[in-house]
Amino acid sequence: MIPNDIPITPELVADHGLKPDEYQRILDLIGREPTFTELGIFSAMWNEHCSYKSSRLWLKKLPTTGPRVIQGPGENAGVVDIGDGQAVVFKMESHNHPSFIEPYQGAATGVGGILRDVFTMGARPVAALNTLRFGDPDHPKTRHLVSGVVAGIGGYGNSFGVPTVGGEVNFHPRYNGNILVNAFAAGIASTDGIFYAAAAGIGNPIVYLGSKTGRDGIHGATMASAEFGEDAEEKRPTVQVGDPFSEKLLLEACLELMQTDAVIAIQDMGAAGLTCSAVEMGAKGGLGVELDLDHVPCRETGMTAYEMMLSESQERMLMVLRPGKEDVARAIFEKWDLDFAVIGKTTDTRRFVIRRHGDVVADLPIMELGDEAPVYDRPWVETEPAAPVDPHAVPATASIGEALIKLMGSPDLCSRRWIWEQYDHLILGNTIQRPGGDAAVVRIEDGPKALALTLDVTPRYCEADPVEGGKQAVAEAWRNLTAVGAAPLAVTDCLNFGSPERPEIMGQLVGAIEGMAAACEALAFPVVSGNVSLYNETSGEAILPTPAIGGVGLLPDFDRSATLAFKAEGETILMIGATGGHLGQSLYLREMLGREDGPPPPVDLEAEKRNGDFVRALIGEKRVSAVHDCADGGLIVAIAEMALAGDIGATLSRTPHSLPPHAYLFAEDQARYVLTAPADEAERIVREAAAASLNVSVIGTTGGKALTLDGEDPIYLSTLRACHEGWLPDYMER
């Protein structure tokens, strides 16, 4: 048993992740030395993960409002109006550090946490996605991490019963010591049935719901706010253990209770558990909170106040109920075999008072716990601009066919089927577009409305130029939603960076936010929720800057959406958008020449909007048979993906003389889409695009079982398919 009155030494303060000046701030705030439990509470509230102390100043630059936005950042998840009295509720969150230490449970509880964020707001989850970044495939740990993370995501989502419909997976040595697991979830709620965290009313019961509290995950959020050293393995006990079965019961019980008028406020116990949830409910409502920990359902005996306040045991909720409604709530929770306990009440004191065995073990000012957390304007430096890459100076080291086969079978472009076949992507019966397309499409109940969902970021672009990289991540998400025919609604983000205490890393964060803000503004694509994950580094080496963007769009009618597969032989292939031969930071440069240099492709936000709006209208009018955005690997990779999906080849026109063929075909210029349409329709589209001053070109015709290019041997689809489908299963199972 840890006593509450152990002396607070500088070492103990440092072990709690608090700097000496931060501790001084605590002393000034409360006018005395904190108790041990209070020190724990401060460390939980003031760590980077919970307080956003390094990023808060900059996050303010992101646009967060729009005509459809019901709730922006600051709640459990963002809420956007989708008409007919319905709202989509969504958020993305990182679970990087726990997943590196313990991949199965780390990833599983990441999924659990984000699902809870969504149903806490009153929404039934309808889709999950995830962004994953692993180290070099040749690194001895990578295979084990991929296997564990994928099994953990599947293990949780499949059992909970939400379709996992998409995401991103990439490999790069810079993630060798710090992988990324970012989990996204979206749910549907009634606009008149959305629940918030702010407590209201004085003397109202605060109830604890869900699973029991154990000693797992203590200081999880503090661990997530520090870089790793050689001792990462020793942090395993800070990783939580997930139970999707309990979460499914918690979902059903919460939604059932929300149908009554019993709930005033609700907050899930995520990072920093009981501490963070109780403080947020009180602070948001301008009220005090009193908790008596003797009533908290515990999994183990002899737990101290310190342990209970910092436990990150999963599948738990805190609610403020209307007085007299305890029995209604208790009956529902007991039906679902979940724990239910009144553990405290709201007060008018604005104090956070914790009792254990009759003693007051903490008594802190509740508003200051959140509001007075340190905010840092950390020093930062701009990333040096990279020297441009002249497309004429990039040698062609192989034939187009050899290069395409190599790229399509490379770790970053190969099929992710081995992964998504381990995720139940069909449950609920509303998956209209499955993993493997530009965006997932999930019908809302029986339709015709549907959501489009995508996660995007290109870290190598962000590393070379954080501003353009930030823009590109947003633009690509917007483009992917557009490519399935959806109107982009809003985004959530997950900003993964190294230590903000290093000016060059802080400069990446500042730059990426600047680029994201510009793109969100220009594309009317506001940020409604998100998460920041800093200190992603091991032994001084930071990850690539990875501001992952989760884009959500709306399709008025799922029947008016596009997929990337070629549909018929003899159709014309068109490209909308200009090709400038941009090879800087391209996969061609990296995979064929071993070079990771140059600037990323610049993002012309006006062109993005013009081209995208044009393509979306064509899809809505059912004038195009297939649509795909042009991204990693360039035009020829986009065409190969369309051909493989439809099992129909293509004959490509002669490439323009202004560029070497490999520069034209593998360039990663932005704002481009590949479309197909019957020849006469294609002619009309070309005329209309030209009249609207858009860049449009006829690039070939569908047909056959190979890609045929001028002066090249046919590139057979069977060969492409073998290397594209083969790499990941071969890697994982050899």
Place this chain on the structure above:
Amino acid sequence: MRSAIILFPGINRERDMARALTRATGTAPAIVWHKETSLPPVDLIVIPGGFSYGDYLRCGAIAARSPIMPDLIARAEAGVTVFGVCNGFQVLTETGLLPGALMRNADLKFVCRDVHLRVETAGTRFTNRYTQGQVIRTPVAHGDGNYFADPETLARLKGEDQIVFRYVGPNGKPAENANPNGSIDDIAGIRNARGNVLGMMPHPEDYIEPAQGCSDGLGIFESMAAALEQA
């Protein structure tokens, strides 16, 4: 036709199943909580897919011993039609209403993908809308679908025409990779000797309309509706 879905904690495909039953029969199924001890008067009892009791102990083992089960078993023994999908199939084998057992998939991984099934016996109350040998496409989504029966049981299943669906290639012939889980004899679904209880691992309830990419699964629900409407 009246139907009921049994809901155990952790079941998660009840909505998919209710939609398919409603579409085929015109009436929404009753939802019966596992803590009940008697079912309403119905023509069809369905146990949908999911992870009842978190798949803890053994898939379907705890559900098979829950309060509603004695009445379900009595109804099945009295001839009422019972249909179990995925976890429902596992529960039915755990109760003994269907022979054999479902083990971890041979490759130890959860698998969600399309499979092709050959209708091995078309004359049943579950398959009257299909033709003998017809190949249909359905998805699977399971970690424990590896059907096993001892040689004696297997011989009886074959002899009594109890194997209803087998995993095959798209052309209806056995094929490499057609069987997603290592099931013995490529078995995907079986019925009891009396013919009123069917268990299958694939999810026909998720392929009932073109928007889902395939409507082949609707036939099972229409078959049951046709057979039980007449009854």
